[in-house]
Amino acid sequence: MDIRMLGAARMVTGSCFEVKTQGHVFAVDCGMHQGGRQAEERNLNTAFYEPDKWEFILLSHAHIDHSGLLPRMVKYGFRGPIYMTAPTEALLKIMLLDSAHIQEMEAQWKTLRMKRHGERKSVESLYTTDDAIKVFNLFKTVEYGETFSPSPGISVTYRDSGHILGSAFIEIETPQGDKILKVAFSGDVGRPAQLIVKDPSPLKKADFIFMESTYGDRNHKDEDASLDELAEAVMHACRHGEKVIIPAFAVERTQEIIYCFHLLYRQKRIPEDLPIFVDSPLAIQATEVFRRFSSYFDDETKDLIARGYDPLSMPNLRYTLSTEESMTINAFAGPAVVISASGMADAGRIKHHLKHNLWREGASIVFVGYQAQGTTGRRIVDGASKVRIFGEEVAVKAKVFTINGFSAHAGQAQLIDWLKTVEDKPMHVFLVHGEYNAQQCLAQEIERRLNFPVSIPEYGQVLSLMAGKEPVCTVAPRGVMEVAPWVEELSEMERIIYDLKTSFAPSEPEAKRRLQELKQKVERLLEQG
Ligand SMILES: [Zn+2]
Ligand SMILES: [Zn+2]
Known part of the structure; x- marks a missing residue:
């Protein structure tokens, strides 16, 4: 089996692995590269992927860094089925339409800017809404724990990875001579104590494991401390009569934060009349999907619902769908909480809220998720005293809270715990989906504590895997390596x-x-x- 690294190699975004085995070619995930110019170039370089040769795609979950290039691949010749769980299908439909809309807006904006500079060229968007809709026909849903065969000689099983609603890690089995080669792709591994979703399922037997490493170099604070911090951020802004601005991914993180506010509200730790705005059309749609798939929730959440509570609502929660409603939030005087996307503050309505509040002493800006290098969110977290939003410099005077305990990713110790669930010692662990420093740190810990052989593949590299043998890694193609x-x-x-x-x-x-x-x-x- 040959695996070609098409993304998430020594970086977090762009998850995509091409697999060649038994004369078949397919891909695991097809994510967008995010953060910076080089990433954008990789998104455009569709020829490098050769999607017209793929027979099918196995999709781990709905996040754009795992799914965002699907419309692009269909535009360039992919015609096979795309396998995923039912909640992933529901979430993906709204996320791809949103992504296509963002691509179209960006292309329009870039074209306009070029025209202002006297150029005639227009910028083509990465893909359009029509391209996204074409992908929907290819979706095929699968159940956790049910093995299926997308092509002769290839068996695939999805298991709950406990990261977001419907997320999976993927086990692939294929005969090799008298042996069976078993390879596992972790997708994104959730944090065991996470609200709403179940804990990650244990790994079965795997010769080779491709594991994410987003938080390979650190552990998360515990949940109670994070809830305390959230309450503190709210009270800080309330005392000053200002707002609490929370950039949050529309899917999963927003629902978890609503759940947290539901808990704080019931514990009477935040003012009863404090308005909480969820200002993201995508988050509103995603919340509806969550309600539809409540059978996938963990026991704690199901129990809460059985006792008559709705963890995704409270009396002062308001959803703002239209742009006009969104704008009235800024005119709204007095303390309020605003949860809005994007989670890394580089697109979407959150930019308006930051522009209106970052410079206000007494306001709280609360980061509750991963901030990629090069994003506005990362600059604020790293302590910039000014940031540029909509071409204007905005001073950072508000109090910045970074709460990493809400992460949807396992921390270092939790990743190692998950790896320990494998039945026999694997031949090799490949770290993907992480910044290189974090990966090196995690690799050392895995070698020290579990004595599993580990490596960190590079973009474009091809790994040849044989059952019971050490992997052979080819050098990445020229140009990529350089x-x-x-x-x-x-x-x-x-x-x-x-x-x-x-x-x-x-x-x-x-x-x-x-x-x-x-x-x-x-x-x-x-x-x-
Ligand atoms: Zn994810
Ligand atoms: Zn991811």
Whole structure:
């Protein structure tokens, strides 16, 4: 079996693995690369994927970094079935339409900007709403724990990965001589104590495991501490008569945060009359899907519902669907909570709310999810004193809270616990879906604590897997290899330069510190030759 790394290699986004076995070719996940120019170029480079050769796609879950390129692949010749669980199908329909809409808007905006600069060219969007709708016909749903055969000689089983509603890790089995080769793709592994969804199922037997490593270098704070922090963020803003702004992914995170507010409300830890706005049409639709698939919830949530509570609602919760309603939130005086997308604050209505509130001392900005490098969210979390929103510099005066205990990803110790559930020692673990530093850290821990062989594949690399043998890794194609080792460092340097340009006067001590940091990075790259 040959596996070609088409994304999420030494970075978090763009999950896509091409699998060749028994004369068949298919893909596991087909995610969008996010954060920065190089990522965008990879999204456009559809020829590199060769989607017209794929017979089918196995999809782990609905998140765009795992599914966002599906319309692009269909546009360029993919015609096979796409397998997923029923909740994933329901979530994916609304998410792909939303993604297509964002792509169309961005292309329009870029075209307009070029015209203003006197250029005649127009920018084509990555895909359109029509492209997204064409994907829906290819969806095929599967149940957790039921083995199916998408092509002769290939058996596939989906199991609950406890990350978001309908999320799965995927086990693939195929005969190799007198042996059976077993490969597992983790998708995204959830945090065991997460609200709403079940805990990740245990791994069965696997010779080779491709495991995510988003939080490979750290553990999360416990849930109670996170709930306390959320209450503190709310009370901070209430005391100052300001708002609480929460950028949150529309799917899963928003529902979990609503659940948290439901708990705080019932525990009387937040003012009873505090309005809570969910300002994201996508989040509103996603919440409806959650209600429809409540049979997938964990026992705790089901129990709550059985006792007559609705964890996804409370008296002062308001959903704002139209742009007009959204705008009235900014005119609304006094304390309120605003939960809005995107989760990394680089698109969507959240940008308006940040523009109106970031500069207000006394307001609370609460980050409850992963912030990728290069995003506005990451800059705020990293302590920028100003950020650029809609072409305008906005001072960061509000109090910034970063609560990582709500993560939908397992922390380091939880990833290792999940890996331990494998029945026999695997031949090899490949770390994917993580920043390189975090992956190196996790690799060391896995080797030290479990003594499993680990490696961190590169973008474009091909891995040849044989049952009972060490994997053979080919060198990544030229061009890809030449760029790859620089990417992380260069994008960090870009971020420092961006901060220097936008956030600091040359005389500020922070500016000097950042310049030093930049110098060290340049020197390190020169040393590496
Ligand atoms: Zn995910
Ligand atoms: Zn992911």
